[in-house]
Amino acid sequence: MESGGLRQAYGGVLAELDAGEFGAAPAGQLSAEQIVAHLVANDELMIQATEALLAGSPYAYYDLDDMHRPQLDALVAEQGGMRGLTALLHGTSERLCALVDQLGLNAETPVATCLREGPDLDIDEPLPWSRTLNLHAKVHLPKHQAQLHALRTNP
Secondary structure (H helix, E strand, O other), X not given: OOOHHHHHHHHHHHHHHHHOOEOOOXXXXXXXXXXXXXXXXXXXXXXXXXXXXXXXXXXXXXXXXXXXXXXXXXXHHHHXXXXXXXXXXXXXXXXXXXXXXXXXXXXXXXXXXXXXXXXXXXXXXXXXXXXXXXXXXXXXXXXXHHHHHHHXXXX
């Protein structure tokens, strides 16, 4: 498995972050900083799952979407806001992509996966890790890129 599509999806998110300032989120929605913190935390989970696959160990993956807001806020504060979060996302996304490039046939290993992306995507079953990575690149990252774009003050 190669990371080309994943790198492209991250490129879209990072370009959105580089493009401008962000306004306040509507009530009940994640702020721009919380979105980036969520992506960083999610990257860490995906890195752990990918490393486990490379080591031949079983692993379960659970997306953190719309959960653990206090932990997202703590990560925002720890990184000093958007600039620190963006730098961290550059690093986590690169680490994940580098690991994905090493997967080879391990990418087809089933991993217990729990993903919820609104009403269109609700998965709670083992999936080949390549499928989960593909959903991350084609559904998860574009969703958050669109959210970031909607929060920009200079779209």
